[in-house]
Amino acid sequence: MALDPTSASINSLSISIDAYGNAVDFEPVIASVSLGLHALGRWLNFSKNGPVVVDTSIWAESRDRVSRGRQDMDKTFHQLGNGLDSLMSANTICMKKAKASVRASAGSIASSSGESTTILAEAAEVCRRALRFTEAGAEHTNRIRLSLNELETFSRKIQQLGTEISDHMRPAEVVQVMLRIECSRLDEVARAPLEALCAEITRVCDRMNSTVEAEFELVAKTLDTVLAMTDFAEMLESRKQQSDLRRAELGDEMVELDQSAIELAERDQLLETRSASLGKAISGLMQAMQFQDIVGQRWEHVQDGFTRLAAASPNDPEAGWNAIVQQAQLDEANSEMAEALSSIEDGLQNVCRTEESLKDQLQATLADSRRQLMNVRMHAVLFEVWGLAKDNSAELLSIESLSAPLVQIAGKMGSRIGDVSHEMRIIALNAQIQAARFGSNTGLEVLAESLRHIADLMSDGGNALEGHARNIERTAIELRSEFSLIGKDCGTVLTECDVDFPSAVEQLLSQEDVCNRLLQDALSSLNLLAAARTQMETCLSLAVGHLEDIAELAQACDDFVEKHYRGEQSVQTLIEAKSLDLESARYTMASEKEVLLQLAGKPSPATENAKATTGELDLF
Amino acid sequence: MAKRIITVDDAATMRRLVGYTLRGAGHEVLEAEDGEDALRVLAGQTVDLVITDVNMPNMDGIELVRRLRAKPQFQSTPILLLTTESDPEKKKQGKEAGATGWITKPFQPDQLVAAVAKVTGL
Numbered sequence: 001m002a003l004d005p006t007s008a009s010i011n012s013l014s015i016s017i018d019a020y021g022n023a024v025d026f027e028p029v030i031a032s033v034s035l036g037l038h039a040l041g042r043w044l045n046f047s048k049n050g051p052v053v054v055d056t057s058i059w060a061e062s063r064d065r066v067s068r069g070r071q072d073m074d075k076t077f078h079q080l081g082n083g084l085d086s087l088m089s090a091n092t093i094c095m096k097k098a099k100a101s102v103r104a105s106a107g108s109i110a111s112s113s114g115e116s117t118t119i120l121a122e123a124a125e126v127c128r129r130a131l132r133f134t135e136a137g138a139e140h141t142n143r144i145r146l147s148l149n150e151l152e153t154f155s156r157k158i159q160q161l162g163t164e165i166s167d168h169m170r171p172a173e174v175v176q177v178m179l180r181i182e183c184s185r186l187d188e189v190a191r192a193p194l195e196a197l198c199a200e201i202t203r204v205c206d207r208m209n210s211t212v213e214a215e216f217e218l219v220a221k222t223l224d225t226v227l228a229m230t231d232f233a234e235m236l237e238s239r240k241q242q243s244d245l246r247r248a249e250l251g252d253e254m255v256e257l258d259q260s261a262i263e264l265a266e267r268d269q270l271l272e273t274r275s276a277s278l279g280k281a282i283s284g285l286m287q288a289m290q291f292q293d294i295v296g297q298r299w300e301h302v303q304d305g306f307t308r309l310a311a312a313s314p315n316d317p318e319a320g321w322n323a324i325v326q327q328a329q330l331d332e333a334n335s336e337m338a339e340a341l342s343s344i345e346d347g348l349q350n351v352c353r354t355e356e357s358l359k360d361q362l363q364a365t366l367a368d369s370r371r372q373l374m375n376v377r378m379h380a381v382l383f384e385v386w387g388l389a390k391d392n393s394a395e396l397l398s399i400e401s402l403s404a405p406l407v408q409i410a411g412k413m414g415s416r417i418g419d420v421s422h423e424m425r426i427i428a429l430n431a432q433i434q435a436a437r438f439g440s441n442t443g444l445e446v447l448a449e450s451l452r453h454i455a456d457l458m459s460d461g462g463n464a465l466e467g468h469a470r471n472i473e474r475t476a477i478e479l480r481s482e483f484s485l486i487g488k489d490c491g492t493v494l495t496e497c498d499v500d501f502p503s504a505v506e507q508l509l510s511q512e513d514v515c516n517r518l519l520q521d522a523l524s525s526l527n528l529l530a531a532a533r534t535q536m537e538t539c540l541s542l543a544v545g546h547l548e549d550i551a552e553l554a555q556a557c558d559d560f561v562e563k564h565y566r567g568e569q570s571v572q573t574l575i576e577a578k579s580l581d582l583e584s585a586r587y588t589m590a591s592e593k594e595v596l597l598q599l600a601g602k603p604s605p606a607t608e609n610a611k612a613t614t615g616e617l618d619l620f
Numbered sequence: 621m622a623k624r625i626i627t628v629d630d631a632a633t634m635r636r637l638v639g640y641t642l643r644g645a646g647h648e649v650l651e652a653e654d655g656e657d658a659l660r661v662l663a664g665q666t667v668d669l670v671i672t673d674v675n676m677p678n679m680d681g682i683e684l685v686r687r688l689r690a691k692p693q694f695q696s697t698p699i700l701l702l703t704t705e706s707d708p709e710k711k712k713q714g715k716e717a718g719a720t721g722w723i724t725k726p727f728q729p730d731q732l733v734a735a736v737a738k739v740t741g742l
Contacts, residue, residue, distance in 0.1 A: 074632075074633075077633045078632060078633065080633075081632075081633055081636045081637075084640070085636075085640075088640065088644075283728055283729045283730065286637050286640065286641065286728075286729050287726045287727070287728050287729075288726075289633055289637060290633070290634060290637060290725050290726035290727070291726065292631065292633045293629070293631035293633060293634045293704065293725065294704045294725055294726065296631065297675065297704055613724065614724045614725065614726055614727065615723060615724065615725075615726060615727035615728050615731040615732070616723065616724075616731060616735075617700070617721050617722075617723055617731075617734070617735035617738060617739070618711070618721055618722040618723070618724075619720065619721040619738075619739075620714070620715040620719060620720060620721055620722070
């Protein structure tokens, strides 16, 4: 394009419409004659080497590129808006689920209400009673042991007495033989009472034999009972140890559960913080996204400027001023958009961090919920202790059935031996009468004496045996009383432990299952958040690409301005003159005024103030 | 208490952001692309608050305020100008047209919610 310095200088002074079509007052410029003459001189000097050819197609091309950039950015921000929509929705879902799952987990451990607490309380009570029973069981065990020792001693004494009585029976058998010899020497009439005596001795001997057999039976039963009771006592002891072990385990479980409850409460608090942080990130994203509108308007203004530049004479200082302004505006707008995109990136990174934190918290809670199975294990332990009480109760019945005949037999033993001894005395007396009848030279006197001696021995043995039998009876009664106490304790435990343990454990398992499902669900919902964030990140990359295109364009404009206009005195003079008249120009956006004032080297406190108060309500 | 609010802006993103913010605070939000569209939307119905941009095609925000104030049913309705403009002259025009207040973009969501609460008496 050919440049005519004269016409250009005249045109530059006569133009009264600025590059944006608004009326501009050039009075200060015209008034400043020396400045104008200087500008004219510079302009003439600028063109002293003759017409310069400048290719201004850059402006039309720039206008089109800014227009495309704006449209692309609009589309991308629309998609970003969709992403934000998804992000907000995912945020609501994720936070709701995360909080619900963590609170449900906390509730399953240590909440002050709900079924699990009731079950725990019942189970703890059952455990307490069961443990008390096993302790009481130990006391019973000791007493039973003492009784069993006594029983064993008595039974051994009875065994000894039985042997002694058997020894005493032998002379009676000899007397019988002697009597039969005596009978063979007598006539039928005389021998009749002796034969009767002999038969009586045989009968008493038989009774004594059967009594001795009964003694042995008593001893055998006592020993059986001792054996069975010893086993039972040992079992009680072992169960007590088992219960003590479980009780210690329960203590550990309770400590861990308490710790877990504390951690869950902290996690719940942390979720609140994360929720607030995510809300803040979303708020930041919303604020940053408004720059699509703000920068869009600035790009629109620049686009208008490029349109005017495309139509203007390139050698006109006005065009130079306009080009510098548009380039500066474009740089500023790009910088503002870059800042907004950077804020969006920060916001998305914050979302990403929140996602990771949520994931960590939920996974930790999930791990915790596995620990919550301690609840179930605790109940299993309680169940075991309860089972021990139940076993004790069942075995008690068989032990009681064992001790019952012992008491019965022992009770009869004493009287039976006393009876036999008494009968033997009568026989001895009878033998004495018969001896007197037959005369002192017969063997009957010896016989009577032997029988009396036997009766005495049997009486003594019977008395001792009766004493021992009574002792056995007493001990057996004591044992039954102990068993009765144990039975009562067992009964109490079993009655009070009417909680359906298997069902309670099943309930807890089901509760844990629900918590775990909630946590898994919350973890899965994080995918929604991640998907929305990824969608926004993709849009952000596109937006950065669009901005890079416009920034590249701004660089080309800058090169052009540098080459053709910047540093030219006439243009610089025009800038200074125009900057005095900013209020009448169409630079109403605070940020645009800022650029113009910067170009003119003038500060703008009012604009700074306006920037600081964005978003605040200014009531009229 | 939920309010019925119309947001008028030629930028879809802005309408969306205002919508997110106010719906999130429990309000009902209507949308219009410019002054003319807003008058169309508001024909035969009232709202508790109008939030409008200033620079818009077809009919700008200042003109919209004038037109609404001319209607008896909108004489006492709060109208906020939400704009990138911060020019005192424009503000003066807005005030003279009958706007209730002015908010310069960009806003933080809680700032807008607070402004709405203030002018609607929440």
